Amino acid sequence: MRQLSLPSESGDQRSSPPRSSPAGYGFVGAGEITAAIVEGLNADVADPPAVFLSPRGRSIGRELASRFPNVQVCDSNQDVLENATSIVLAVRPLIARAVLAELSFRPQHVVMSAMAGVRLERLRDWTSPAGRIVRVIPLPQAARGQSLTAMYPDSAVARELFGRVGDVLVPSKEETLDAFSAACSTWCGVPSIGY
Numbered sequence: 001m002r003q004l005s006l007p008s009e010s011g012d013q014r015s016s017p018p019r020s021s022p023a024g025y026g027f028v029g030a031g032e033i034t035a036a037i038v039e040g041l042n043a044d045v046a047d048p049p050a051v052f053l054s055p056r057g058r059s060i061g062r063e064l065a066s067r068f069p070n071v072q073v074c075d076s077n078q079d080v081l082e083n084a085t086s087i088v089l090a091v092r093p094l095i096a097r098a099v100l101a102e103l104s105f106r107p108q109h110v111v112m113s114a115m116a117g118v119r120l121e122r123l124r125d126w127t128s129p130a131g132r133i134v135r136v137i138p139l140p141q142a143a144r145g146q147s148l149t150a151m152y153p154d155s156a157v158a159r160e161l162f163g164r165v166g167d168v169l170v171p172s173k174e175e176t177l178d179a180f181s182a183a184c185s186t187w188c189g190v191p192s193i194g195y
């Protein structure tokens, strides 16, 4: 278990998760941050989890699938949801609503939204009846297993995933996550929007 070295604000909880073998992870949006997470999931791991990618972001998806046998590109976004219950949303925030409107979630789904600035209240509406919604802010350093991923609220499934590509940080409220997101967006180059 890795120890975190950064100072935490009062009330934050940080830890690394235990390892288990999830059925797999689905990613809606296969761009830069998805590529970094998938790369990290496969770095120096004998038995990486199955990964299901949406078909958009074709060149990145194809490249990941050609390098890693545990990665497959699905026929549609809905197909991603049929193959996995742990779902990462990684499309740009401005198209979030349109993309999610076309999907049918189930109560079994745990939705981990990486979309900057899209608040939990909206996400609950747009992914209903998904059982669990978590906002996450992974960093590109996930590719090297060195992301510090902030998440809110706490989630064992998200800890399991993002603990594989670095450490996790759980602030005590959503507003703190937004502040973290705003700070990161400067150097991640991905603007957040206020939804």
Ligand SMILES: NC(=O)c1ccc[n+]([C@@H]2O[C@H](COP(=O)([O-])OP(=O)(O)OC[C@H]3O[C@@H](n4cnc5c(N)ncnc54)[C@H](OP(=O)(O)O)[C@@H]3O)[C@@H](O)[C@H]2O)c1
Pocket (backbone or CB within 6 Å): 028, 029, 030, 031, 032, 033, 034, 054, 055, 056, 057, 058, 060, 077, 089, 090, 091, 092, 093, 095, 099, 114, 115, 116, 137, 138, 139, 140, 188, 190, 191, 192
């Ligand atoms: N990059 C970061 O460091 C970072 C960090 C934390 C959070 N985030 C968040 O993660 C999200 C993605 O960021 P990113 O940097 O990875 O962006 P990106 O590289 O632009 O990737 C977005 C991907 O979404 C795909 N896409 C577009 N329309 C789609 C649709 N209808 N269905 C499925 N996929 C679709 C795009 O495919 P095409 O290429 O075919 O258009 C592209 O591959 C953003 O919401 C951002 O706020 C990013």
